[in-house]
Amino acid sequence: MTVLERFYQGDKRALSKIISYIENRQDGYQDILGQLYSKAGKAVRIAITGPPGAGKSTIVNRLIHQFLKKSLKVGVIAVDPSSPFTGGALLGDRVRMSDFHLETDVYFRSMATRGASGGLASATSNVSIVLDAFGFDIILMETVGVGQVELDIVDACDSVVVVMVPESGDAVQTMKAGLMEIADIFVVNKSDRPNSERIVTDLRQSLETKKIDKESDWKVPIISTVATDDKNIDKLTEKINQHIEYIRSAGILEKKRYNQLTKKIVAILKSRFEKEFLEKLISSSELEEQIKGIIEGETNPYDISNRLFEKFYKKP
Amino acid sequence: MTVLERFYQGDKRALSKIISYIENRQDGYQDILGQLYSKAGKAVRIAITGPPGAGKSTIVNRLIHQFLKKSLKVGVIAVDPSSPFTGGALLGDRVRMSDFHLETDVYFRSMATRGASGGLASATSNVSIVLDAFGFDIILMETVGVGQVELDIVDACDSVVVVMVPESGDAVQTMKAGLMEIADIFVVNKSDRPNSERIVTDLRQSLETKKIDKESDWKVPIISTVATDDKNIDKLTEKINQHIEYIRSAGILEKKRYNQLTKKIVAILKSRFEKEFLEKLISSSELEEQIKGIIEGETNPYDISNRLFEKFYKKP
Numbered sequence: 001m002t003v004l005e006r007f008y009q010g011d012k013r014a015l016s017k018i019i020s021y022i023e024n025r026q027d028g029y030q031d032i033l034g035q036l037y038s039k040a041g042k043a044v045r046i047a048i049t050g051p052p053g054a055g056k057s058t059i060v061n062r063l064i065h066q067f068l069k070k071s072l073k074v075g076v077i078a079v080d081p082s083s084p085f086t087g088g089a090l091l092g093d094r095v096r097m098s099d100f101h102l103e104t105d106v107y108f109r110s111m112a113t114r115g116a117s118g119g120l121a122s123a124t125s126n127v128s129i130v131l132d133a134f135g136f137d138i139i140l141m142e143t144v145g146v147g148q149v150e151l152d153i154v155d156a157c158d159s160v161v162v163v164m165v166p167e168s169g170d171a172v173q174t175m176k177a178g179l180m181e182i183a184d185i186f187v188v189n190k191s192d193r194p195n196s197e198r199i200v201t202d203l204r205q206s207l208e209t210k211k212i213d214k215e216s217d218w219k220v221p222i223i224s225t226v227a228t229d230d231k232n233i234d235k236l237t238e239k240i241n242q243h244i245e246y247i248r249s250a251g252i253l254e255k256k257r258y259n260q261l262t263k264k265i266v267a268i269l270k271s272r273f274e275k276e277f278l279e280k281l282i283s284s285s286e287l288e289e290q291i292k293g294i295i296e297g298e299t300n301p302y303d304i305s306n307r308l309f310e311k312f313y314k315k316p
Numbered sequence: 317m318t319v320l321e322r323f324y325q326g327d328k329r330a331l332s333k334i335i336s337y338i339e340n341r342q343d344g345y346q347d348i349l350g351q352l353y354s355k356a357g358k359a360v361r362i363a364i365t366g367p368p369g370a371g372k373s374t375i376v377n378r379l380i381h382q383f384l385k386k387s388l389k390v391g392v393i394a395v396d397p398s399s400p401f402t403g404g405a406l407l408g409d410r411v412r413m414s415d416f417h418l419e420t421d422v423y424f425r426s427m428a429t430r431g432a433s434g435g436l437a438s439a440t441s442n443v444s445i446v447l448d449a450f451g452f453d454i455i456l457m458e459t460v461g462v463g464q465v466e467l468d469i470v471d472a473c474d475s476v477v478v479v480m481v482p483e484s485g486d487a488v489q490t491m492k493a494g495l496m497e498i499a500d501i502f503v504v505n506k507s508d509r510p511n512s513e514r515i516v517t518d519l520r521q522s523l524e525t526k527k528i529d530k531e532s533d534w535k536v537p538i539i540s541t542v543a544t545d546d547k548n549i550d551k552l553t554e555k556i557n558q559h560i561e562y563i564r565s566a567g568i569l570e571k572k573r574y575n576q577l578t579k580k581i582v583a584i585l586k587s588r589f590e591k592e593f594l595e596k597l598i599s600s601s602e603l604e605e606q607i608k609g610i611i612e613g614e615t616n617p618y619d620i621s622n623r624l625f626e627k628f629y630k631k632p
Contacts, residue, residue, distance in 0.1 A: 030618045037616030254611075261607045261617060266594055268621035273589050276629070278582055291577045295570075300353030301577060302346045305584035313592070314630050 004032065007134065008039075012107060015134050019109060022126050025119075030268075033126055040132035041257070043075070044244050047141045047154040050163030055189040058227040059163060059236070060142050064106055066237040067138050073105040075131035077124060079143040079153060107131065121152035122267060125260075128156075154182055156260055158253060159243045161236070163187045164203070166195040180210055183220055184243050187236060191224035200224060218246055277312055320348065323450065324355075328423060331450050335425060338442050341435075346584075349442055356448035357573070359391070360560050363457045363470040366479030371505040374543040375479060375552070376458050380422055382553040383454050389421040391447035393440060395459040395469060423447065437468035438583060441576075444472075470498055472576055474569060475559050477552070479503045480519070482511040496526055499536055500559050503552060507540035516540060534562055593628055 006014035022029045048056050048063075060076060067074045109131075111124055128139050141157055143150045154160055162183040186203055188196060203222050221239050225232040247253040281287055293299040322330035338345045364372050364379075376392060383390045425447075427440055444455050457473055459466045470476055478499040502519055504512060519538050537555050541548040563569040597603055609615040 034616040034618035037610060037618075038613040041611060041613065257611060258607055261610055262598060262603065264617045265603070265607075265621050265624070266598070268617060269594065269597075269625060270589075272621065272625050273586075278585065281585075282578060282582065287578065287581070291574055291581075294353060294577055295357060295573060297354045297357065300350040301580045301584060302350035302353075305581050305588065308581070309585060309588050312630050314628050 004035070010135070012104075015107065015130070016109075019127055019130050022130060023111070023123050025123075029126075033129060036129055036133035040129045043128070043132035043136050043139050044159065045128055045139045045141060045157040046240060047143065047157035047160045048163060049143045049150065049154050049160065050187075051165075051168060052144055054163040054165050054168070055227045056142050056144075056163050059161075059187065059189060059225070059233070060140055062227050062230055062233040063140065063237060063240075066233060068105055071105075072137040073135060074138045074140060075107045075128075075134070075136035076109065076140045076142065077127055077131070078108070078110045079120070079124060079141065079150065107134075107136065120149050121156070124153050125156050125264070151182070156263075158247065158256055159184050159240055161185045161187055161240065163189050164199060165190045166193045166199050168199060180206060184218065185236070185239050186220060186222040188222060188224045189227050191231075192226050192229075196224060216247075216250065216252060218243065281308065320351070326451070328420075331423065331446070332425075335443055335446050338446060339427070339439055341439075345442075349445060352445055352449035356445045359444070359448035359452050359455050360475065361444055361455045361457060361473040362556060363459065363473035363476045364479060365459045365466065365470050365476065366503075367481075367484060368460055370479040370481050370484070371543045372458050372460075372479050375477075375503065375505060375541070375549070376456055378543050378546055378549040379456060379553060379556075382549060384421055387421075388453040389451060390454045390456060391423045391444075391450070391452035392425065392456045392458065393443055393447070394424070394426045395436070395440060395457065395466065423450075423452065436465050437472070440469050441472050441580070467498070472579075474563065474572055475500050475556055477501045477503055477556065479505050480515060481506045482509045482515050484515060496522060500534065501552070501555050502536060502538040504538060504540045505543050507547075508542050508545075512540060532563075532566065532568060534559065597624065 001009075003014045003017050007018055018032065022033055048060055050056055057078075060078075064074050064076070109127060111120065111127065124141065128141070131139050141153060143153050160182050162185070164186065166188065186207075188199055188203070190196075200222050207220050207222075223232055223236050223239060225236060227233060244253070247256070290299065290304045294301060294304070317325075319330045319333050323334055334348065338349055364376055366372055373394075376394075380390050380392070425443060427436065427443065440457065444457070447455050457469060459469050476498050478501070480502065482504065502523075504515055504519070506512075516538050523536050523538075539548055539552050539555060541552060543549060560569075563572070606615065606620045610617060610620070
């Protein structure tokens, strides 16, 4: 039996193999990914993002329990370098997480942030297609919401949960507009600590001033949790479900899927243009000749580019 | 007489008009720029970069005097938002700078950092071509060396002067490798202040450990200046001339020109591909149909991209 056949039969070792294959962009990975697309499309992608130390991994941990209780299959992709999956957290968390490895309806995968970070967002989106095709209902993406790469990952999710802690109080004032805009649900975790109410008030005020720009009718809720005590995680799960329900019925999920696929196609085309045309051009003796012509004042980069463009471009 | 004719006759008002035309990317700006390329290629581009408050504008000011004394024509492009040209500095500087406006052999231009910052590096490089074609011997580019855009601008220069002050001492330790790599000459300005010797020592040590990686034989000098008193600006000018002489005789300048032109051609081709193919594609009903096909599980982004790519791509 081929790896792909075993994958379709629900073999998790085959799943891991295929994920590695696609993550490492081994020869022909696009063919496999292309096949998997026809099986994908059912999973819901939920981003859990926020500053380091906000308790994202514990929240992810607790959410898994909630989804499993509803007989939903959960795949987790962790891009957060401080996540227990990638090795930055307390041993206590690790042990607790390891319980799940025995279950059949949950799967963890950490994405390396090392290497070409330019491709991380696209690698993460590819892995989510694999999980989707495997049959997971929910895909949780855990990231530290800071850089452009992480914003790209989060942007490709259907529902975005931004996790804060009472200590993030000042951060709310200066919070990047981007992060404020992408949140569908705010969580104030560790809400048994001082200043918890203040950050909720601050967030509410910020949300009210931003609200006018939003196209959607969704009112971004703020949920105070204590993830280590499982406090209000049921509420959070309910809000996530409500949000998914809302975007589904309002046609927003459909639009998101459309935009995600457009971006994917554009990314593939750009990459093919760069690899199959520009890279070859740069090392060609033809370009060398042409550039000599510029240096000698006989031609210029615009004329050369026009000629090169006409040469490979068939008007569709 | 057309603006371009007046430009070729050395009319500075025509120069300003053409720069604005090209900076704003008005219709047909590529045609004009293409023509100017054949007249360009003689000017030397010198970047003056460093943290805000290091005294870059004063150094630029003093360097202009030095170059004018040698009967060289000097064009200045300021991208630094705290520069006197763009309005962040002391009135005293402004008055001093204004003396030059009477001279015929010097020209100032500030580039707005607002707007599409993505295009700033390319806009700056375009303006330098205009100045080059107008007949300036030296083009001084003043930037704050922090972000990627500024690094791109500096990277397109022939000689890079990095300006520090004694207070930057700690910064040297944590200085971005990028900035350390691109410096052809270091200046410790305001060297009459405390800790001036320490930063020179620190810089020298850092340079020695980096030296092994460098392809070129050029030994990066460190010059202590007090620009407000004109102290050692003659030395700096001499070192700049020596560096230009060195890269010219070692064939490095030729390689730089070649790489700059390759990057320019690649940028033009990418931009045409995006505008003439991708943008049209995104708004086409064809793509809409295809994406519906993916959502219905009939096809996938790879098959669609392959088909689209074959459609417009003629194998050269």
